[in-house]
Amino acid sequence: MNRTHKGIAFLAAVTLMTEVGSEPTERSVYQLDSSWVEDNGRALQLEALEGDMQLLALIYTTCTGACPVTVKSMQMFSRNMPDDIKGRIRFLLVTVDPEHDTLAILREYRREMKLDRRWKLVRGSPEDVRELAAVLGFNYEQIESGQFAHSNLVTVLDQRGEIVHQQNDFASDTKAVVEAIRHPQDEQPAP
Amino acid sequence: MRHLIAIPALLLGATALAAEATAANHAARACTSACRTHEVFVPAGVYVPFFKSGTGTRAVPVEPICLNASAVTHEEFLGFVRDHPDWRKSRIKKLYAESSYLADWQDDLTPRPEVLSEPVTFVSWFAAGAYCEASGGRLPTVAEWERFAGGNAPASKPDTSGGNAPFAFAMGRSAPELASTPLTFPGVWEWTANFNSAMVSGRIGTSEGANSSQFCGDGIRAVDPSNYGAFLRYSFRSSLRANFALKNLGFRCVREVS
Numbered sequence: 001m002n003r004t005h006k007g008i009a010f011l012a013a014v015t016l017m018t019e020v021g022s023e024p025t026e027r028s029v030y031q032l033d034s035s036w037v038e039d040n041g042r043a044l045q046l047e048a049l050e051g052d053m054q055l056l057a058l059i060y061t062t063c064t065g066a067c068p069v070t071v072k073s074m075q076m077f078s079r080n081m082p083d084d085i086k087g088r089i090r091f092l093l094v095t096v097d098p099e100h101d102t103l104a105i106l107r108e109y110r111r112e113m114k115l116d117r118r119w120k121l122v123r124g125s126p127e128d129v130r131e132l133a134a135v136l137g138f139n140y141e142q143i144e145s146g147q148f149a150h151s152n153l154v155t156v157l158d159q160r161g162e163i164v165h166q167q168n169d170f171a172s173d174t175k176a177v178v179e180a181i182r183h184p185q186d187e188q189p190a191p
Numbered sequence: 192m193r194h195l196i197a198i199p200a201l202l203l204g205a206t207a208l209a210a211e212a213t214a215a216n217h218a219a220r221a222c223t224s225a226c227r228t229h230e231v232f233v234p235a236g237v238y239v240p241f242f243k244s245g246t247g248t249r250a251v252p253v254e255p256i257c258l259n260a261s262a263v264t265h266e267e268f269l270g271f272v273r274d275h276p277d278w279r280k281s282r283i284k285k286l287y288a289e290s291s292y293l294a295d296w297q298d299d300l301t302p303r304p305e306v307l308s309e310p311v312t313f314v315s316w317f318a319a320g321a322y323c324e325a326s327g328g329r330l331p332t333v334a335e336w337e338r339f340a341g342g343n344a345p346a347s348k349p350d351t352s353g354g355n356a357p358f359a360f361a362m363g364r365s366a367p368e369l370a371s372t373p374l375t376f377p378g379v380w381e382w383t384a385n386f387n388s389a390m391v392s393g394r395i396g397t398s399e400g401a402n403s404s405q406f407c408g409d410g411i412r413a414v415d416p417s418n419y420g421a422f423l424r425y426s427f428r429s430s431l432r433a434n435f436a437l438k439n440l441g442f443r444c445v446r447e448v449s
Contacts, residue, residue: 149242
């Protein structure tokens with residue numbers, strides 16, 4: 001094989017690898033055909049999240065119960081996590097109350113909760129939120145205006161958008177989350 | 192043959208409903224006739240959620256809908272996967288259905304011939320939703336489903352005589368005002384669009400025993416604690432995941448009345 005052929009073969013291999021890498025895997029949550037908007041107004045397709053691991057929670061800004069605790073403990077985690085995983089994880093908050101939580105309210109929430117650029121706050125249609133929640137196993141129901149009964153759940157997604165870890169009570173113990181971020185391939189897929 | 196029987200029955204049902212309609216209800220009567228032959232018209236009504244919120248019992252208004260008279264059959268689902276190859280059992284993505292998807296089909300296009308007219312089961316929420324969308328409808332919401340099918344007698348108990356469906360009493364019974372329609376419930380649980388809205392955990396009927404870290408909100412106090420069938424349905428829904436494909440779980444679709 002001469003040099004040109006080798007070069008072409010190499011390029012073909014790279015192209016193939018890139019294409020395989022950019023297709024969500026069969027278990028990837030990023031296959032969902034849904035559209036989101038970030039608090040800064042930018043449109044977001046889930047596939048665009050590929051490449052970083054995500055710590056994901058569903059919240060709503062008027063929540064007075066578990067949500068602020070969850071977000072606060074995620075934030076504490078983001079500050080205190082071990083150095084070796086610091087660059088690997090991003091934070092994603094999705095509102096389950098898109099009717100109330102406009103982009104302006106999400107921006108205000110970002111300021112209030114002091115969330116830096118590693119955090120995305122997003123909003124989508126009620127149907128898209130319902131679908132994402134269904135995939136994650138997050139249950140929620142609006143009880144009255146501005147209040148929801150809901151699961152208390154955080155999810156770790158790997159670089160391809162597969163669920164590698166979920167836990168209900170994030171505030172009390174983050175060891176399993178650290179391990180999931182360190183070794184995502186060791187984790188069992190969600191039941 | 193089934194259709195020949197169903198059509199007069201539907202007309203009777205529609206007539207009975209129309210007869211009940213008041214003069215002010217002309218719009219509803221027009222909608223009745225907008226439903227197709229295999230559908231039942233469900234007039235606007237009110238749904239009282241099974242669980243109390245902090246401020247007590249709520250009543251949620253429900254819009255009128257056209258409802259499939261029976262659950263989607265194997266034969267109907269076969270037509271869907273013929274036209275939509277991505278939903279065949281060899282092609283479906285793992286995110287959308289677990290490995291038991293259409294487990295009782297021999298291959299992609301072969302349900303067992305003897306069950307063709309029975310409800311298709313082993314279908315995930317995604318597949319059920321895709322079917323309904325392709326047929327111009329959607330899955331019913333919990334509010335809609337409970338409104339048309341939550342007519343079970345509160346004192347019902349499981350059938351322990353060894354039958355196939357001991358919980359059939361909880362799997363749907365026509366609302367009283369739909370009693371004269373051909374609406375049928377074949378003894379399978381049914382998917383709803385927002386199945387994941389139920390908050391049931393721990394000891395049923397009280398908040399004791401519930402894992403308080405798992406749920407936020409006071410959602411598990413029943414409006415009618417004696418309604419055993421409703422408890423079963425809400426518990427069952429709350430245990431589901433969107434990719435589940437179960438032997439006793441089927442679906443039917445609704446269409447919004449335009």
